[in-house]
Amino acid sequence: MSKISIAENLELVKNNIEKALIKTGRKDKIELIAVTKTIDVDRIKEAISLGVTNIGENKVQELEIKIPILENSVNYHMIGYLQTNKVKYIIDKVKLIHSLDRISLAKELDKRANQKDCISQVLLQVNVAEEETKSGLKVNELLPFIEEILELEHIKIRGLMTIAPNTTDESLLRSVFRTLYKLKEDISGRHYKNISMDYLSMGMTNDYTIAIEEGSNMVRVGTGIFGKRK
Numbered sequence: 001m002s003k004i005s006i007a008e009n010l011e012l013v014k015n016n017i018e019k020a021l022i023k024t025g026r027k028d029k030i031e032l033i034a035v036t037k038t039i040d041v042d043r044i045k046e047a048i049s050l051g052v053t054n055i056g057e058n059k060v061q062e063l064e065i066k067i068p069i070l071e072n073s074v075n076y077h078m079i080g081y082l083q084t085n086k087v088k089y090i091i092d093k094v095k096l097i098h099s100l101d102r103i104s105l106a107k108e109l110d111k112r113a114n115q116k117d118c119i120s121q122v123l124l125q126v127n128v129a130e131e132e133t134k135s136g137l138k139v140n141e142l143l144p145f146i147e148e149i150l151e152l153e154h155i156k157i158r159g160l161m162t163i164a165p166n167t168t169d170e171s172l173l174r175s176v177f178r179t180l181y182k183l184k185e186d187i188s189g190r191h192y193k194n195i196s197m198d199y200l201s202m203g204m205t206n207d208y209t210i211a212i213e214e215g216s217n218m219v220r221v222g223t224g225i226f227g228k229r230k
């Protein structure tokens with residue numbers, strides 16, 4: 001097995017992001033979230049020393065271990081399924097929660113953010129392909145969901161997130177990403193007062209360049225930076 005070089009991997013990912021962005025002709029910035037689930041803090045520190053500014057975790061338990069060590073050397077993103085009873089542990093510590101997908105969670109985020117006197121920055125997770133194994137709102141549930149949580153003043157919706165199907169079918173991937181992009185445009189056009197559609201969090205190791213071509217401005221890359229997880 002060859003030794004994984006985080007530096008080389010990171011360089012490659014950044015180059016690929018740049019190339020994909022050039023292809024689109026867009027001038028915006030792509031936020032790279034280094035997904036550090038199961039990765040130990042020494043390797044995360046190495047990534048941070050190489051310029052990583054955002055990390056993504058999918059378990060509250062792991063965030064609770066890593067945040068006291070890494071402190072504010074990096075921004076934290078909660079990208080996995082968030083249990084309502086764990087919100088209180090991370091509410092004022094994460095920069096962005098990518099996985100808001102149900103009313104009970106929205107209410108808990110609002111309540112806990114209010115208690116901590118902060119605003120919870122969230123993305124709505126959409127299960128575009130309606131895969132049974134994945135959480136997230138269905139496409140036709142999105143607008144009613146938004147209308148229902150608009151009044152919650154300690155939540156700010158900053159965009160949308162999706163996890164594409166695990167497939168090499170490029171046309172399917174493109175259609176999933178395009179759907180999320182269109183939803184974002186549609187919601188932006190409605191000018192809801194508590195919403196700013198700043199982020200489209202889509203694209204992982206296997207599909208981030210395609211996601212960027214289809215409008216993503218926030219990619220979540222784990223394996224591509226740290227190598228295969230154990």
Ligand SMILES: *Cc1c(COP(=O)(O)O)cnc(C)c1O
Nearest residue numbers: 035058079204205220221222223
């Ligand atoms: C694990 C994970 C990723 C990163 O996956 P890779 O294929 O390793 O890049 C991205 N997003 C979410 C929600 C994840 O759970």
